[in-house]
Amino acid sequence: MHYLAEGLRLPTNALDYSILILYFAVVLGVGFAARRSVKTSLDFFLSGRSLPAWVTGLAFVAANLGALEILGMAANGAQYGVYTVHWYWVGAIPAMVFLGLVMMPFYYGSKVRSVPEFLLHRYGQSSHLLSSVIFSVASVLIAGVNLYAMAIVVEALLGWPQWVAIVVAGFFVLAYITLGGLSSAIYNEVLQFFVILAALIPLTIVGLERVGGWGGLMDSLDASHGTDFTSAWGGTGIGSPNPLGANWLTIVLGLGFCLSFGYWTTNFAEVQRALSAKNLSAAQRTPLIAAFPKMFIPLIVVVPGLIALVLEPGIGSEKSGFQYNDAIPLLMRDLLPNGVLGLAVTGLLAAFMAGMAANVSAFNTVFTNDIWGAYVRKGRPDEYYLLTGRVVTAIGVLCGMGTAFIASSFSNIMNYLQTLFSFFNVPLFCVFIIGMFWKRATAAAGFWGLLSGTVAAMINYFWFYKAGVISIPSDQGANFVSAIVAFVVGGVVMVGVSLFTTPKPVESLAGLVYGTTSPGMAEPPAAGDEAWYRKPALLGWGAIILAALCYVPFSL
16 A cells, blocks of 8 residues: 555644544543453453344444455555455355354354364364464454554544554554453444444545536446446456456455455454354344445445546546545545544544454454463463453554554555455365364364465465466456465365374264254244344345345446
8 A cells, every 4th residue: 555645635623633532532431331341351352242233243344344445445446446346245245144144153152262262172273273373463464554554544634643643543442442352342343333434425425426426427437447347247257358357257266255255254353243242143143234234335435436536537647646545535635524524534543443453352362362371371260361361452452553564564555465365364264164064174184274275375376476477467366366276275185184184073073063063052042033133044145135136236
C-alpha cells in the first residue's frame, strides 16, 4: 500500500474532532462496563460462552470489516471493476454458511477454546503446536498491518504523524481489551459496525448522485473501460485476458473454495466470535447472521471505488497523482460536509481498530491457552491464566505497533496479506476438512499435510510465479493458483501418510469426525428454537439463495 496522496488533507473542524473524541470515550466506557463480567479465564477469552447470536453475528462481520476491507476492496473496485464482488458472493458467503452448518457443531460441541486446540484433540501435539505458532505470528503481523494502514490514512487526512496515530490507536485497543477481554472487543465491534455503516452509506449515496445514479455510473464505466469491467463474469473464460488476471476456474476453485473456506472456517479471529455464543444453536447462527449484512457490503465498499474511478478518471496512474488506495479518502474529501466528514473519519478509525482488536483478542487466547498453558506452564490456577491473558494482550499490542512499522517496508500490503492467506489458511483448511470427514487420517498426516501445503504454496509463488517459470497475469491470480496448489499437495500428502501410519482409535474421535457425536454436540435445542429464524439450516440456505440473486444484476 502506497502513501495516500498529499492532496487528500481533509478540511476537518472542531465538530469533526468532537465526534471523534466522543467515539473514543464510548469505546473506553464499553471496556470499563465489560470489566465487571470478567471473573474467569473463560470470561476473558470467550465471554463465558454467554453472548446472544445477534451480538456475535454482528461482531463476526465487523471483525472482518477492517482496513483491508474498506480501503483494499474500494481500491480493487477502482482497479478491477465489478470482478471484486467475487470476494463476497463467491469468496465469503458459501464458506460462512459451511462454517455455521457443518463445522460449528465440531468446534462448539468439543468445547475447545480455539481452532488450534481442535487440532490437538484430532491429531495431537505436533499439529497443534505448529498451527498455534503460525497463527500467533500471523495475528500479530495482521494487527500491525491494520495499525499501519490506519496511520497512513490519518497522516494524509488529518495531518497526524504516523507514529502518533499508531500509538494512540494501539493504546485504545489495549485499554478496552485488557479491561473487558473478548466481551469488550465484541461489544465494541457491534458499535463499530454501525459507525462504519453510518460513514459509508452517505458516502455512497452522495457519490451515486454526483455521477448520475446507478445508470450513469454504469454508462460512464462502459464507455471508458468496456462492458466486461461492469460484469462479474465478463471476460473470465479460460485464456481470455481481464484486469483480474484470473479465469472462472481459478476464481471458483482458488478464491471460492480454497482461499475463502481456508479463511472463514479456520481463522480464529472470526471463529472466536462464534465460540463465545451462549449455546450451539447461537454458535451456528453466528456466521449465518453475519452472512446477510456481508452480502450487501459491496454496495458501500466496492461501489465507492467505481464512483471514484468516474470522478477521478486518472486514478491509479502516475499522471493523476492518486493511487487506487486513495478512492475512499478522495470521495470523503470531495463529497462530505463537516460533521458527516467527522463521522466518516471515525468510521475509518473504527474499522481499523475492529480489525486490530479481532487479531489481538485471538492472539492472546491462542498464545495463552495453546502455547503458554499447554507447553510452558501447565496446570496453574485459573487466576494465573487470566492474568497471563491480560499481560499477553499488552505484549500483542506492543508487537503490533512494532510490526506496523515493519509493514511500512512493503509496497503493496493487500497483495502481501492475500499471499499469506494462501500460504497458511489454505493448508490448515485442508487438514481440518480431511480430518473431519475421514476417520483414517492420522496424527502424522495432520502435521505433514499442514507443512507440505504451506511449502508447496510458497514454492509456487516465489519460484514458479515470481521467477517467471510459469506465466500468471497478476499477483491476485497467482494467489488463487497458490491456494489450489496448497490444498491439492496438502491433501495428497495427508492421504499418502495416513495409509502408512496408524490412526487413532475410533472411540477417541467422538465429536471430532463427521458421523460421531459427543455429549456437547447432543445438547437439546434452546427454548424458542422452533422459530424459523432460529434454525441454522433455513438461515444458511436463505443466505446462499440471496447471494445468488445478488449476482444477477452484476453478471448480465
